[in-house]
Amino acid sequence: MTPTITRTKAEPLIGKRVKRREDPRLITGTATYVDDIQMPGMHHACIIRSPHAAARIRGINVSAAKETPGVVAVFTGEDAKGVGPVPCGASLPGLRVPHHYILALDRVYFAGHPVAVVVATDKYIARDAADLVEVDYEELPAVADPEKAIAEGAPAVHPEWPDNVAFNFHQEGGDVNQAFAEAEVVLKQRITSQRLIPTPMETRGVVAEWKSGDKSLTVYSSTQIPHLLRTLLAGMLGLPEHKTRVVTPEVGGGFGCKLNVYAEEALMGFVAMKIGKPVKWIESRRENYLCTIHGRGHVDYFEIAAKRDGTILGLKLKLIQDLGAYHQLLTPAIPTLSVLMMPGLYRFRNISADIVGAFTNCVPTDAYRGAGRPEATHGIERMVDILAAELNMDPAEIRMKNFIKPDEFPFATATGLTYDSGEYDKPLRHALEVAGYQKLRAEQAQARTDGRLMGIGLSTYGEICAFGPSPATPAGGWESATVKIEPSGKVTVMTGASPHGQGEETTFAQIAADELGVDIDDVVVLHGDTAVVQYGIGTFGSRGTAVGGPALYYALQELKVKIKKFGAMLLDSDDVSFEDGVCTCNHSGRTCTLAEVSGAAHRAMKLPPDTPPGMQATYFWEPPNFTFPFGAHLVVTEVDRDTGQIQIKRYVAVDDCGRIINPMIVDGQVHGGVAQGLGQALYEQAVYDENGQLLSGELTDYAIPKATMMPWIESAHTETPSPVNPLGVKGVGEAGTIGCSPAVVNSVVDALSGLGVRHLDMPLTPEKIWAVIQKGGQA
Amino acid sequence: MIAQDFNYSTPATIEEALGLISGGEAKLLAGGMSLIPLMKLRLAAPGHVVDLSRVAGLSGISEAGGAIRVGAMMTHYEVESSALVRARCTLLAETAAMIGDVQVRNRGTMGGAVAHADPSADYPAALQALEARVTIAGAAGTRVVSVDEFFVDTFTTGLEPGEIITGIEVPVEPEGTGVSYQKMLQPASGFAIVGVAVRIRKEGGVISFARVGVTGLGSRAYRAAGVEERLAGTAGSASDIANAAAVIADGIDANSDIHASAAYRAQMARVFGARAIQAAVNRAA
Amino acid sequence: MKISGSHTVALGKERAYEVLQDPAILARCIPGCESLDRIGDDEYQMRMKMVLAAVSGQFAGKVRIADQSPCDSFRLIVEGSGKAGFMKGEGLLRLSGIEEGTQVDFDGDVQVGGTIASVGQRLIDATAKLMIKRFFAKLADSAVE
Numbered sequence A: 001m002t003p004t005i006t007r008t009k010a011e012p013l014i015g016k017r018v019k020r021r022e023d024p025r026l027i028t029g030t031a032t033y034v035d036d037i038q039m040p041g042m043h044h045a046c047i048i049r050s051p052h053a054a055a056r057i058r059g060i061n062v063s064a065a066k067e068t069p070g071v072v073a074v075f076t077g078e079d080a081k082g083v084g085p086v087p088c089g090a091s092l093p094g095l096r097v098p099h100h101y102i103l104a105l106d107r108v109y110f111a112g113h114p115v116a117v118v119v120a121t122d123k124y125i126a127r128d129a130a131d132l133v134e135v136d137y138e139e140l141p142a143v144a145d146p147e148k149a150i151a152e153g154a155p156a157v158h159p160e161w162p163d164n165v166a167f168n169f170h171q172e173g174g175d176v177n178q179a180f181a182e183a184e185v186v187l188k189q190r191i192t193s194q195r196l197i198p199t200p201m202e203t204r205g206v207v208a209e210w211k212s213g214d215k216s217l218t219v220y221s222s223t224q225i226p227h228l229l230r231t232l233l234a235g236m237l238g239l240p241e242h243k244t245r246v247v248t249p250e251v252g253g254g255f256g257c258k259l260n261v262y263a264e265e266a267l268m269g270f271v272a273m274k275i276g277k278p279v280k281w282i283e284s285r286r287e288n289y290l291c292t293i294h295g296r297g298h299v300d301y302f303e304i305a306a307k308r309d310g311t312i313l314g315l316k317l318k319l320i321q322d323l324g325a326y327h328q329l330l331t332p333a334i335p336t337l338s339v340l341m342m343p344g345l346y347r348f349r350n351i352s353a354d355i356v357g358a359f360t361n362c363v364p365t366d367a368y369r370g371a372g373r374p375e376a377t378h379g380i381e382r383m384v385d386i387l388a389a390e391l392n393m394d395p396a397e398i399r400m401k402n403f404i405k406p407d408e409f410p411f412a413t414a415t416g417l418t419y420d421s422g423e424y425d426k427p428l429r430h431a432l433e434v435a436g437y438q439k440l441r442a443e444q445a446q447a448r449t450d451g452r453l454m455g456i457g458l459s460t461y462g463e464i465c466a467f468g469p470s471p472a473t474p475a476g477g478w479e480s481a482t483v484k485i486e487p488s489g490k491v492t493v494m495t496g497a498s499p500h501g502q503g504e505e506t507t508f509a510q511i512a513a514d515e516l517g518v519d520i521d522d523v524v525v526l527h528g529d530t531a532v533v534q535y536g537i538g539t540f541g542s543r544g545t546a547v548g549g550p551a552l553y554y555a556l557q558e559l560k561v562k563i564k565k566f567g568a569m570l571l572d573s574d575d576v577s578f579e580d581g582v583c584t585c586n587h588s589g590r591t592c593t594l595a596e597v598s599g600a601a602h603r604a605m606k607l608p609p610d611t612p613p614g615m616q617a618t619y620f621w622e623p624p625n626f627t628f629p630f631g632a633h634l635v636v637t638e639v640d641r642d643t644g645q646i647q648i649k650r651y652v653a654v655d656d657c658g659r660i661i662n663p664m665i666v667d668g669q670v671h672g673g674v675a676q677g678l679g680q681a682l683y684e685q686a687v688y689d690e691n692g693q694l695l696s697g698e699l700t701d702y703a704i705p706k707a708t709m710m711p712w713i714e715s716a717h718t719e720t721p722s723p724v725n726p727l728g729v730k731g732v733g734e735a736g737t738i739g740c741s742p743a744v745v746n747s748v749v750d751a752l753s754g755l756g757v758r759h760l761d762m763p764l765t766p767e768k769i770w771a772v773i774q775k776g777g778q779a
Numbered sequence B: 001m002i003a004q005d006f007n008y009s010t011p012a013t014i015e016e017a018l019g020l021i022s023g024g025e026a027k028l029l030a031g032g033m034s035l036i037p038l039m040k041l042r043l044a045a046p047g048h049v050v051d052l053s054r055v056a057g058l059s060g061i062s063e064a065g066g067a068i069r070v071g072a073m074m075t076h077y078e079v080e081s082s083a084l085v086r087a088r089c090t091l092l093a094e095t096a097a098m099i100g101d102v103q104v105r106n107r108g109t110m111g112g113a114v115a116h117a118d119p120s121a122d123y124p125a126a127l128q129a130l131e132a133r134v135t136i137a138g139a140a141g142t143r144v145v146s147v148d149e150f151f152v153d154t155f156t157t158g159l160e161p162g163e164i165i166t167g168i169e170v171p172v173e174p175e176g177t178g179v180s181y182q183k184m185l186q187p188a189s190g191f192a193i194v195g196v197a198v199r200i201r202k203e204g205g206v207i208s209f210a211r212v213g214v215t216g217l218g219s220r221a222y223r224a225a226g227v228e229e230r231l232a233g234t235a236g237s238a239s240d241i242a243n244a245a246a247v248i249a250d251g252i253d254a255n256s257d258i259h260a261s262a263a264y265r266a267q268m269a270r271v272f273g274a275r276a277i278q279a280a281v282n283r284a285a
Numbered sequence C: 001m002k003i004s005g006s007h008t009v010a011l012g013k014e015r016a017y018e019v020l021q022d023p024a025i026l027a028r029c030i031p032g033c034e035s036l037d038r039i040g041d042d043e044y045q046m047r048m049k050m051v052l053a054a055v056s057g058q059f060a061g062k063v064r065i066a067d068q069s070p071c072d073s074f075r076l077i078v079e080g081s082g083k084a085g086f087m088k089g090e091g092l093l094r095l096s097g098i099e100e101g102t103q104v105d106f107d108g109d110v111q112v113g114g115t116i117a118s119v120g121q122r123l124i125d126a127t128a129k130l131m132i133k134r135f136f137a138k139l140a141d142s143a144v145e
């Protein structure tokens, strides 16, 4: 299928830098977040959390808290144990799934574990009374490091599984032993992807309202997945799904950490039902750091096999995933995505991967921007550079040599994927050209003679987006759209993808406006309320436009058929066309407008043959495959010999995300993604001490990059349309993050290569770099 | 992130404020950039907060008798942008400009920063190098102490309970003094991992006057007398500077945390010390 | 977190060994100590109020003395908790006679949890040092009395 866009307007909006329509409310402070919701009689909850990473609860004394004027209830694990466990949606053979109570029962498993909840008439009373709840803990030994956790003699996170192994997973493709036997070079490297804290600007928050008259529950939550949340929440609370409604107001950043179902969401539902009043809980930043999922948390042992000419033959990986104490929604599935993406953009077809999922006394890890793919890309892109260094090859040349060629698509990978389309050398060549690669290398040689440490780093990343075909996605991987043309001709789009910052209120309006030939201001895009929008899957895995977009496209096509039927009736014609919002009789040239058509369809005085009244179409689209965006990032760094500080001199990003609907939004996604990639490469790290205390527990100690710390990003694009969907789009939400960290680390390793440095683990803190320089390159 | 209940007063005069804090239970509030986060985390829970923002006599920047007096309630931004401070005590203005971020500089005050005595705060390095004096009002009247006496230890000052800092005095810098504040910042908070403030004067081609203040390294900001001694009388060549900066951390029990070990901090004090000295030497006429 | 250091006490070794285990003196010298009550052999219950600039917090806990090797060394085990978090420390104190009196070397491990651990990270080391410094300063005063 060749992608086609019907160009109905003289000037199509697709491809234009249309300003984001969601921004005025966001930047004028008039958007409604969960914390902005006020309701008559609303109560407030404050959650008591364990300060210990592992402890037995000997007793909880709530009497002083209960007696506080204004406190209406205090609930503990005993009270709430009937609520269903926090769900894990991923399944793997032999997966050990601990029962995840919404409030700890007799034992806590990580610092921040919810133990009790105080409910009061205002949030100040709730907070004060929380200090009066006395929990008697018997502290137990804890383990916070995944490699230590699976070693002999470590304290058991869950006593029933003393080895702390939640699962072992093996995947292989091709013949890896053969590849390694034939290899002329075999190189090994341990590479870590440290635990990160997603840090959305808006922390989580929940308001729950129980309507006892009709026994229905409405939950307002800052989530990426309103419909899935509704289904799972109803199950946890034992409510019928149709009596449960989830509303997602504005979401101030998700990045995967709100692609989840959390204990607190069910807990607020439970509390609202118990007290018969609405209740609000807003997560503090400290809670956000302690209790909302973290990302990454890999220790990877890579081995690469190659020929002396640089041809990669095979790759082996042993991956130890720090799972934390529980499985959240997708926890165990995330490292399996890393395995899928292991081959990167390269042609070799022999891989073998072993994952060990390790329980630790830490908050669970789960999807964080890129979810498994940044880890994989970081690994393969580091290994390719390590190989290039060993063979004395240019990192650009070794990549070109191993790329899958354009005529090899669709390309079946060793990990069972089928890459849709690509011209992998295009963005790389473009990046080299923009950067002036040859000149940079000459500058670098000069810098070296001057005693300066300058580095040039590349990453050519591949992505797996548009999650995804339903068989590969736990709760279905399709997406839905409804398009309504109101009697006046105005257009309402309802998408099941629940955008929260990605800008689909703009891009989807562009698509609808182009297809229907109406002004963009005549289109509104609604989402995020299960009582308003048809069932949908949500926004994650760069799927919003790549799966939600085609659903909208097909709904629009259905509607256009109906428009033409009514147009033909009004124009009394058997041959009409519909363009630029106008139906034209191809014989007489007479026309009628979309408003006239829609008015007629709603009044229904007369109907075309076999056509019901109304002007609405809903489409559920199942994607036939993932999409596979790709790109090349090039980073020039200079390392300060005396301090170990790294300066990013140039950042060139050439991304190919298929057809671009709005270049400004795509740039924004790349910029934001790169910021988070730089955060991982240079600054961020969730630091737990050996007892499971989170030491980087606030923004004063957890360094996310600020605006002043960002380099100028020279951003460019190539456009290789995807054949998977009619829009040709691929997805770009995670690209920046995936492409960034290996390019930065490769650049710094390149800068230090003269000292014999071959690898450095993230984050590249000045002290780490300085220490390496002091030791003359020994990491 | 909700503070415990507290009473709140906004006195209009220093006397009134002194009266309100005499019981010992009240806490003064200036810019709130340090105090409010501690209260929200419930690491501080004063029963009574006395806001200094309306107290007369704590604001203004003026020059008299060879000194510049900065009122305790002057924000970092007001210090950084004051024409007087920029012209006559450049080191202080440049240091103020490097504190935290714009929002913090718009609210945080000099009196608050000095009273808080955070071992990683920026001002104390400059104030040590400037041999500044702190003016303190108390029930018994006003007293003036040198910053070296004032900064006692980690978060510990010579301020007695019931006292208020009213202002800070720094010298008017004679023409030709070269100054510099160089800081390695901790990327999360912006505080100094180490910061070194330097003042240099030259006479007949040799360094005749050197003052070096260091923050971030030890439990309090200090004057690196050893460095000053080694600089005095030299031409301020690169090797003179390296030789002097080498002793900047001597005798200091260096701090360590997840951002920097003690050894690295000490070395960065030497590196940033040398850079600050070099920059000051370059600027000295 | 490891802490270690050494302080000098202007007392003979026998006297220093005694003083360092004397609850009345400890109560006076532990910064912020409000009460220290014996609950068993070499075991005491303690309440303390820690004040450091704007930060203040109440802690309740236990102090235990173990592994006594009279006049040479003993082990001090302290644990406390309050709203701001908890701390546990264990250290070996070694005494040696010197000209000025007795040198006390300590070597221990401090574990901090809760809010103070995750937001006060950069202050813990400096604060621990300060508290110990204050303790020995007070001890020096007490010893003179």
Ligand SMILES: Cc1cc2nc3c(=O)[nH]c(=O)nc-3n(C[C@H](O)[C@H](O)[C@H](O)COP(=O)(O)OP(=O)(O)OC[C@H]3O[C@@H](n4cnc5c(N)ncnc54)[C@H](O)[C@@H]3O)c2cc1C
Pocket: B027, B028, B029, B030, B031, B032, B033, B034, B035, B036, B052, B072, B073, B098, B099, B100, B101, B104, B107, B108, B109, B110, B111, B112, B113, B114, B115, B116, B118, B120, B121, B122, B123, B159, B163, B164, B165, B166, B189, B190, B191, B192, C053, C054
């Ligand atoms: C995000 C962030 C980043 C920061 N980065 C830096 C940095 O890079 N460098 C740096 O140096 N600082 C930094 N700070 C701290 C900042 O400079 C604070 O403003 C300063 O430490 C305290 O000043 P304040 O006016 O806000 O005092 P407050 O927070 O109001 O008070 C602090 C303490 O001083 C006492 N106090 C205040 N005024 C007086 C007075 N006149 N007399 C007696 N006692 C008084 C208060 O009772 C309180 O104990 C940062 C703060 C934040 C929030």
